[in-house]
Amino acid sequence: MTPRGRRVRVSAAVVLALALSAGGAFAVNPGEQLPDPAQEARAREISAELRCMVCQNQSIDDSDAPLAKDLRLLVRERIKAGDSDRQVLSFLTDRYGEFVLLRPRLRGETLLLWGFAPAILVLGLAGYAFWAFRVRRRSAAAQGLTEEERARVEALLDRDVEPGRPG
């Protein structure tokens, strides 16, 4: 029953044409669903993470391409066989490669992908904090407050602030 022999060899264009013209079935056909609702829910969740490899940016859960259907059945088969979510996913990546995952795993090649936005965020916040710190020192210096005076001001401000803090 393993789809080892059924690897995708059909050219994408042909399948795309099929997907557009066949139109018979659509994503998750009535007959495909698992009887156990908990298992079916897991299957849907996993399906949303898997790419329909012959479609344009669709998960197998959304696609009505024949290949997506095969994969949906395969996911349900593995779940019935007792695989965990992680096992189902690695079963699929072993056969179809990383391309099948809509959420790439964190590895050397995807470090930049995962790290870029957080890095921008951290850099932005750090830059701003640095700037704010400098401005504070400069304006404190400009106002001619000594270190001691500043501490007193801060203490006063803190005391004012504390009691009124809402829950």
Next chain:
Amino acid sequence: MIAEAGHYALVLALALALLQASLPLWGARTRDAALMGLASPLAVAQFVLVAAAFAALTHAYVTSDFSLLNVVENSHSAKPLIYKISGVWGNHEGSLLLWVLILVLFGALVALFGRNLPMRLKADVLAAQAMVSVAFLLFVLVTSNPFRRLLPAPLEGQDLNPLLQDPGLAIHPPLLYVGYVGFSMAFSFAVAALLEGRVDAAWARWVRPWTLMAWCFLTLGIAMGSYWAYYELGWGGFWFWDPVENASLMPWLSGTALLHSAVVMEKREALKVWTILLALLTFALSLLGTFLVRSGVLTSVHAFAVDPARGVAILIILSVFVGGSLTLYAFRAPVLKQGGLFAPVSREGALVMNNIFLTAACAAVFIGTLYPLALEAFTGEKISVGPPFFNMTFGPIMLPVLMVMPFAPLLAWKRGDALRAAQGLTLAFGVAILGTALVAGLLRGGPTLAPLGVGLALFAIVGAFAEIQERTKLFRAPLGESFRRARGLPSSAWGGAFAHAGLGVTLLGVVAATAWSSESIVALKPGDTAKLAGMELTFEGLSERDGPNYRSTIAALKVREDGKEIATLEPGRRLYTARKMDLSESSIATFGFSQLYASMAEARDDGETGLRLHYKPLVVLIWLGAVIMGFGGVLSLADRRLRVGAPRKAARPSPALQPAE
């Protein structure tokens, strides 16, 4: 003959654009008023010529002139008139022509309405604008000529892609393009500011209305595209993180950041260098969007052009403008003087936070869209980046934006008081906590975090009006006085409140429709009944119906609640005869803000029909929120202070219009 005239008009427009890109610029450097004065008439003439070309192409479509290759490939004589017209921009060549038309329209608007712009600034702005139109006119004429003839002319055309034959898609591209291309104004003004080496509050006041207008159109355009995908693609999703969608989301995010930083610049003369950079980046992202959609690097429903020569040409345009403007920026930005200082907790500080988080969110979309392309180009390895990635990166970055959003308008400029702002939000906090508790208590099922999402959305919606509440002394003064104060508020205050509330409304729709939607996938025989969300849907049977250029099969569903008939759904499938394409046509019934959604698979011979039924609570709010945001933007645009243009020396807004705090 008309087509040739159109082609000729484009060539003339290119010649004028070349003049406009050079002479006024030279005039501005040599202080030659005559040369600078050329900019405006050239911009207007350029617009007239491109408009004539566009009219010529539209004429060919309306009269089904199949001697034009472009018309043959994208039209059909039996097509309804509206799709003949929308067919003009439903293809690569025509949509680029529309792009150029909007670009030169903006140039003409600056020429006509920018009478009180300083002469040199105006000359520089129009020259920069003309450089963009030179590039795109060349691109249209050399690689994407819509006026190419076909001999012998066929008797019938190949029809427009049926997916695009839809009222939503007829207006989606123009809206989106006004948004994209509108940001070219911000770009041109930024380039002009860098050339001048001077930027001040007046500059920000000039740029803001243009950016705001572009932003409104982009907001509506994106919402329209999302609604189209929702009902046309037939699986009930409203946002797919498709690269083409992302291409429009990126300029929206950075454009939103730009609007906010321009406020700081206008009021406080701070963040100058950053605002200029954002203006350049926003247009760069618009160009990137054009590149992604038009080059065919992404093949998706939207990308009709799969032609590497064009892709390379757009990539060159992109690198020249991005590279050129950033180089100019690197040399000239240090010249700009930095303005007012402010404490971290202040209006400025909150707006900086807005900018940092929106930029990071934009970065998440950017890397997720481009990384798979880059990785494949450099290493040959193929990976997929889909919705689960964006939900994990984009979502958490946007959350703080929504949380800080209601605070910002309550903070004073220079130095604010977070505690007082929080007190001003008492009502919002109350409503949010109450809403979260109610939802958590009443609705079982759905993700555990969903009630918190509802709470955050309510906080954003109610909190958006906290500034209005504060400034009208609502509940603290007699109602009459509050009303009088409310009328006296500048419309930009109302605009900001509505725009912020709109974002909250959209969030509410997203949370509700994601967390509590129910779905049923069934195969029914005529007479069978399916149950969904407390409703009974009875399948009445199939019928055939023919449209002007398609044949369709329709499944009739009677919807009953408590035995009472409340709606009829008619999902169907259409076979477009010219292209032999079979499409699912979904059917939607709206109850309040919630929708019942049905789409159908092909019927079997025994009449058993596959149906996919969704109930999506509050889903309409997603798009309604965008409309409210756009409405807020329009209100802001109507503000008197923006309309009168830039006062010279008395740049300080009068104190009466400022909030007390």
